[in-house]
Amino acid sequence: xxxxxxxxxxxxxxxxxxxxxxxxxxxxxxxxxxxxxxxxxxxxxxxxxxxxxxxxxxxxxxxxxxxxxxxxxxxxxxxxxxxxxxxxxxxxxxxxxxxxxxxxxxxxxxxxxxxxxxxxxxxxxxxxxxxxxxxxxxxxxxxxxxxxxxxxxxxxxxxxxxxxxxxxxxxxxxxxxxxxxxxxxxxxxxxxxxxxxxxxxxxxxxxxxxxxxxxxxxxxxxxxxxxxxxxxxxxxxxxxxxxxxxxxxxxxxxxxxxxxxxxxxxxxxxxxxxxxxxxxxxxxxxxxxxxxxxxxxxxxxxxxxxxxxxxxxxxxxxxxxxxxxxxxxxxxxxxxxxxxxxxxxxxxxxxxxxxxxxxxxxxxxxxxxxxxxxxxxxxxxxxxxxxxxxxxxxxxxxxxxxxxxxxxxxxxxxxxxxxxxxxxxxxxxxxxxxxxxxxxxxxxxxxxxxxxxxxxxxxxxxxxxxxxxx
Amino acid sequence: xxxxxxxxxxxxxxxxxxxxxxxxxxxxxxxxxxxxxxxxxxxxxxxxxxxxxxxxxxxxxxxxxxxxxxxxxxxxxxxxxxxxxxxxxxxxxxxxxxxxxxxxxxxxxxxxxxxxxxxxxxxxxxxxxxxxxxxxxxxxxxxxxxxxxxxxxxxxxxxxxxxxxxxxxxxxxxxxxxxxxxxxxxxxxxxxxxxxxxxxxxxxxxxxxxxxxxxxxxxxxxxxxxxxxxxxxxxxxxxxxxxxxxxxxxxxxxxxxxxxxxxxxxxxxxxxxxxxxxxxxxxxxxxxxxxxxxxxxxxxxxxxxxxxxxxxxxxxxxxxxx
Numbered sequence: 001x002x003x004x005x006x007x008x009x010x011x012x013x014x015x016x017x018x019x020x021x022x023x024x025x026x027x028x029x030x031x032x033x034x035x036x037x038x039x040x041x042x043x044x045x046x047x048x049x050x051x052x053x054x055x056x057x058x059x060x061x062x063x064x065x066x067x068x069x070x071x072x073x074x075x076x077x078x079x080x081x082x083x084x085x086x087x088x089x090x091x092x093x094x095x096x097x098x099x100x101x102x103x104x105x106x107x108x109x110x111x112x113x114x115x116x117x118x119x120x121x122x123x124x125x126x127x128x129x130x131x132x133x134x135x136x137x138x139x140x141x142x143x144x145x146x147x148x149x150x151x152x153x154x155x156x157x158x159x160x161x162x163x164x165x166x167x168x169x170x171x172x173x174x175x176x177x178x179x180x181x182x183x184x185x186x187x188x189x190x191x192x193x194x195x196x197x198x199x200x201x202x203x204x205x206x207x208x209x210x211x212x213x214x215x216x217x218x219x220x221x222x223x224x225x226x227x228x229x230x231x232x233x234x235x236x237x238x239x240x241x242x243x244x245x246x247x248x249x250x251x252x253x254x255x256x257x258x259x260x261x262x263x264x265x266x267x268x269x270x271x272x273x274x275x276x277x278x279x280x281x282x283x284x285x286x287x288x289x290x291x292x293x294x295x296x297x298x299x300x301x302x303x304x305x306x307x308x309x310x311x312x313x314x315x316x317x318x319x320x321x322x323x324x325x326x327x328x329x330x331x332x333x334x335x336x337x338x339x340x341x342x343x344x345x346x347x348x349x350x351x352x353x354x355x356x357x358x359x360x361x362x363x364x365x366x367x368x369x370x371x372x373x374x375x376x377x378x379x380x381x382x383x384x385x386x387x388x389x390x391x392x393x394x395x396x397x398x399x400x401x402x403x404x405x406x407x408x409x410x411x412x413x414x415x416x417x418x419x420x421x422x423x424x425x426x427x428x429x430x431x432x433x434x435x436x437x438x439x440x441x442x443x444x445x446x447x448x449x450x451x452x453x454x455x456x457x458x459x460x461x462x463x464x465x466x467x468x469x470x
Numbered sequence: 471x472x473x474x475x476x477x478x479x480x481x482x483x484x485x486x487x488x489x490x491x492x493x494x495x496x497x498x499x500x501x502x503x504x505x506x507x508x509x510x511x512x513x514x515x516x517x518x519x520x521x522x523x524x525x526x527x528x529x530x531x532x533x534x535x536x537x538x539x540x541x542x543x544x545x546x547x548x549x550x551x552x553x554x555x556x557x558x559x560x561x562x563x564x565x566x567x568x569x570x571x572x573x574x575x576x577x578x579x580x581x582x583x584x585x586x587x588x589x590x591x592x593x594x595x596x597x598x599x600x601x602x603x604x605x606x607x608x609x610x611x612x613x614x615x616x617x618x619x620x621x622x623x624x625x626x627x628x629x630x631x632x633x634x635x636x637x638x639x640x641x642x643x644x645x646x647x648x649x650x651x652x653x654x655x656x657x658x659x660x661x662x663x664x665x666x667x668x669x670x671x672x673x674x675x676x677x678x679x680x681x682x683x684x685x686x687x688x689x690x691x692x693x694x695x696x697x698x699x700x701x702x703x704x705x706x707x708x709x710x711x712x713x714x715x716x717x718x719x720x721x722x723x724x725x726x727x728x729x730x731x732x733x734x735x736x737x738x739x740x741x742x743x744x745x746x747x748x749x750x751x752x753x754x755x756x757x758x759x760x761x762x763x764x765x766x767x768x769x770x771x772x773x774x775x776x777x778x779x780x781x782x783x784x785x786x787x788x789x790x791x792x
Contacts, residue, residue, distance in 0.1 A: 053691070055701035292503035294526065295627045299497070313620075317498035317527070318609065322620040335623070343505045345710050346725070348548040357621070394621075425550055433546055434708075434725030445621065457619045467604055467628035468505030469547040470711040 032273040035133035037146075037253050039236070040228060044249070044279045045162030046123035047238035048073035050087065051102070056115040059096065059105045061087070063121060070164050071120070072239040075101050078281035079123060086122040088114030122162055125279070126170075126230035131223040131255060136271040138182065138215035139257050145264050146175075146223060147204035147254040148234065154194030157205070162238040166251065169193065169205050174232035177209040177223045182216035185209055188223070200265045204254070205234065208264070236279050248278035293347055295466035296338040300442070306334035307399040307411040307444035320462075325449045328389040334444045336401065339436060343468035346433045350426035350465045353417035357394050357447075359456035367449055367458050369416030370395030379418035380427055382409030388448035396445045398429055405439035406431045414446060417462060426465065433469070499526030500533075500627045502607060508685070508711060509633045514594040518566060521586040521629060523607055525578040532575050534610040535586055537563050538628075539603050545677065545719045547710055549630060551604055559601050564589050575610045590633065598636050600684050600714045604628040632685050632711055640749035644682035645712070647720070647744050647755035651675060653727075657759070668761040671731040676720045676744055676755065680712040687711055688720060690746035692728045697739040703730050707746065720744065736761050 049071045051062040065074045076098050079085075083095045085106075091114050093106040113119075131146050149166040150157040158169035175188025189208045191198035198206035209223050226233030240249045253276070256269035299316040300306060309332040313322055320333045341347045357367035370377065370385055370393030377383035377395070385395055395414040398407040407430050409415050418424035430441050501524040511517060525531050539557040540549040563572075566587040570576045578584045588605060608626040634641060653673040658665040666672055680686055688710050694703035706723040722728050730742065743756040 053693075053701070053704065055693075055704045057702050058704035060704055060706065291505055292501050292522075292524075293505040293627065293629070294499065294501040294524075295625065296497065296499040296526065297623065297625050317625070318611070318623050319618070320621040320623065321618060324619070333620075338499075341505060344708070345506075345547050347505075348546070350548075350551065353621070420554070425552065428544070428548060431546065431548065433721060447620075459618050459620060459622060461622045461624055463553075463608070463624040463626055465551065465606065465626040465628055467549065467551075467606075467630060470506050470508075470543075470549075470630050470632055470713075 032133045032136055032255055032257065032271050035255055035273040035275045036131070037275060037277040038130045038132070039277065039279070040127035040130075040226075041125065041236075042248070042279050043125045043127065043236065044073075044078055044281050045125040045236050045238040046073040046078050046085070046121065047071050047162050047164065048121040050115060050117065050119040050121060052117045054110065054115045054117075056110050056112040058115070059107070059109050060099075061104050061106060061110070061115075061121075063102050063104075064118070065102050067241065070238070072164050072241055072243070073121075075245070076104050077101070077245075078239075079104060083123055086120070086124070088116075088119045090114075124160075124162060124170075125236035126226065126233040127236055128228050128230070128233060129225040129277075131225070131253075133221055133255055133273060135216060135219045135221060135257065137257075138217050139259055139270045140214045141212050142215065142257060142259045142262075142270070143208050143210040143264075144177070144221065144223060145254075145256045145258060145269070146207040146209070146225070147201065147256070148207070148225070149251040149253065150193035150203050150205045152203050154192065157194070157203075158192040160235070162235050164238050164240050166193075166203065166237055167205065168235035168237075170233065170235050172232060173207075173226050173234045175207040175209065175223070175225055177211065177221070180219060180221065182213045182219055183211045183221065184213050185211045190225070197263075197265060201254075206264070239281075248280040250276050250278045253277050291341075291343050291468075293341040293343060293466060293468045294339065295349070295464075296336075297464065298336040298338070300334040300336055304334065306442040307397050309334070309411075309444055309446070311444075320445050322445075322447050325447065327449060327451050327453075328392075329448065330388045331447050332444060334442045336440060337430060337443055337464070338438055338440045339405065339430065339432075339466055340438050341432075341468050342435050344435060345469035347431060347436060347466060347468050348428050349430040350467075351396075351417055351429045351443075352424070352426040352463050352465075353419050354461045354463075355419055355421035357458040357460045359454070359458045361456060365454045365456065365458075367447070367453060368393045369419070370414060370446075370448075371416075372414055377413070377415045379416055379424050382413035382415040384412055385414040385446065386412065390450070392448045392450040392453065394445070394447050396443055399442045399444065401440035401442055403437060403439040405436065405441055406433075407441050411444065426463075429464075431469075497527050497529075498531070498609065498623075498625045500524065500531070500607065500625065501526055502605075502627050502629050505629050506711075507629065507631045509590065509631065510639065511590065511592050511633060511635055512637050513592050513596045513598070513635060516589065516591040519588045519590070521588060521605060522583055523578060523586060524583040525580060528580050530577055530579045532577050532610045533607050534573060534575050535565065535570065535605065535607050536573050537603050538606055539601070541602065543713055543716050543718075545717055547712070547718060549602065549604055551606075551628070553606075557601070559596070560603070562590055562592055562596070562601075563603065564591075590631075592635055596635050598641075601633045601635065602685075602713055603631050603633070605631065632713060634684050636684065641684045642682055643680065643684060643686035643748045643751050645686055645688075645746055645748065645751065645753045646679045646681055647676055647746065647753055648679055648717075649675060649677050650744055650755040650757055652757070652759070662758065664757060664759040666732075666759050666761055667764040668732050668737050669734060669763070669765060671729055672759075674728040674730070674742065676728070677717050678712060678720055678746060678753075679717045680714055683714050685711050685713045686748050688718065688746055689748070690744065692722065693743050693745065694730050695741045695743070696736070702736060702740070707744070732761050734763070734766075737763060
């Protein structure tokens with residue numbers, strides 16, 4: 001009796017075992033966890049149009065600020081200097097500068113056929129995708145499939161041009177998995193949306209990563225699409241048609257884990273997960289430098305060389321002390337003027353004296369302003385002045401020291417300062433018509449007195465005024 | 471060895487003598503920001519603008535601020551300033567600083583900065599016109615050395631203010647482009663038509679006159695269009711301000727005169743134009759140039775003459791009698 005019961009139990013157990021082999025139990029797909037598609041750059045592509053008055057032979061490009069069909073980039077907000085653009089459909093141009101919302105310049109001039117109204121402008125954003133997740137179950141020697149959203153028209157989804165409804169396949173993107181315990185990957189297989197084995201679900205590009213190994217539960221997996229150099233990458237979408245400015249366009253991606261022999265178009269994956277990836281315009285970092293003008297005056301030591309002269313006295317920023325003069329002999333002095341401005345119209349430095357060198361302590365007497373060797377120079381006309389004897393007076397000239405300012409007068413020609421006392425206007429001695437960086441010039445003074453000059457201390461005041469041009 | 475040391479020493483002394491030496495003790499260095507302010511204001515309104523004055527000198531500076539009006543400028547946008555000039559509307563301006571006032575000295579320590587808070591209040595009854603002033607900040611000296619012989623220096627730095635008092639946002643502007651010509655020597659002129667070589671770069675000068683009562687800006691383009699009305703070259707005009715009743719030279723965005731370098735394909739009639747657009751008016755000046763391959767033709771002619779000469783000389787050589 002006891003043996004009979006044992007036999008019955010063994011039989012029942014055998015039946016259960018056999019049936020379990022013949023009718024395996026259903027396994028329900030679990031969720032892969034911590035799934036992410038990290039883009040090397042979340043930057044959108046650019047799909048815009050050339051607008052008149054852009055012309056061939058110029059580097060200045062205007063773009064349309066209204067969208068039309070797939071040309072949804074309507075601002076330069078997504079562009080930055082250095083970007084490589086396709087303009088006109090074939091030729092590449094590099095952005096030199098962004099002028100404003102609808103204008104930029106290129107480093108080379110536009111070729112004929114690239115500057116016509118509504119010609120296309122593309123910027124291809126080619127970020128590497130790094131897909132990471134944790135496995136839910138151990139699927140031995142199977143494969144992962146990553147699905148990236150694509151345009152609904154297969155030809156459009158793989159033409160190397162940014163799309164506005166998904167990523168462009170861009171012909172031959174690379175796919176690779178990183179080996180880890182239980183997963184040794186072979187080279188990934190990329191198939192464009194609508195290609196063999198990549199028809200379901202529709203409108204997704206397929207990337208398959210086959211592996212050998214036992215698999216594992218909770219294993220961290222890293223898969224990639226493309227490379228960091230951007231040479232075998234899919235193209236990020238341009239702004240979608242419904243996009244609101246400064247907001248991201250979000251796309252859904254899928255990760256699936258199949259057993260080895262599964263047909264991914266029809267089979268149910270062992271595990272899967274759905275995630276979101278978003279693209280947005282690049283953030284152009286800008287900094288504002290306040291406009292300003294800077295003016296410096298420095299003294300020059302005696303014995304220095306300036307304006308083809310050797311100076312006889314040491315000057316400071318506030319004085320040119322000629323000291324005691326010998327008759328019919330030149331004494332020379334110099335100062336260094338430096339001007340910088342980031343004002344686009346440049347700057348000007350003017351000079352004016354309050355009066356001639358004057359001795360007001362006793363009876364008024366003056367050292368004359370020079371009229372140069374030939375009695376030809378005045379406050380706005382220069383002339384040569386090389387002889388001290390019989391040409392007494394006070395005058396000046398200038399010489400460029402650095403960064404090429406425009407100066408007047410220039411050595412060896414001299415003139416005298418305009419005089420406020422004589423109601424003369426200030427004279428422009430140094431200027432530049434555009435932005436100037438540390439432009440320097442020596443202003444050199446020369447004085448000569450003759451025997452008719454009454455003894456005494458003579459002085460005047462010279463005012464240098466630096467202003468930005470408008 | 472001694473000779474080498476002597477030569478080296480001599481060189482060092484020579485350099486020391488020849489190189490200019492700047493006194494590094496006291497110097498003057500001043501910066502003002504912003505250097506230019508353009509204001510449209512309605513009568514009865516007020517604005518405030520902060521100016522930053524920076525003392526870049528290595529010593530403290532005593533300065534004085536003032537407002538100087540001007541009415542004229544040169545062709546490059548530089549005001550003709552006369553410190554003695556005055557105007558009744560100077561009373562519109564004041565400094566809102568508690569310590570600093572116009573024409574009163576104030577100090578800025580070395581390496582420090584000070585803010586001048588300039589207030590402009592235009593009365594309701596102010597005439598509708600432009601007013602132009604320069605805010606100047608000058609060095610200030612009140613001591614006089616009786617034994618000093620020479621020139622005392624006064625350094626001034628200024629910021630220009632172009633102010634339009636108008637009840638309209640964009641008052642009428644009347645601009646006229648003048649003197650739009652190619653540089654002399656590069657072209658042949660017959661009537662209003664210019665002939666130029668098709669491979670020689672051409673430079674162009676032009677000025678613009680503001681005949682209106684309000685300042686305007688020179689925004690626009692220099693354009694070259696072929697005979698088939700196809701644009702072949704485009705260059706921006708440097709946007710600058712031109713005050714009322716004044717003239718300015720027009721320059722390209724690099725601050726240079728306009729230049730067009732024709733290529734071999736640019737043969738035949740071309741129209742060159744300067745176009746300026748303001749908020750309420752446009753002005754255009756055009757010139758017609760016919761490009762033809764002058765240099766190329768001359769080269770071919772000379773080559774042809776040389777070849778003909780060689781052939782003639784060769785054919786005149788007497789044959790040797792046998």
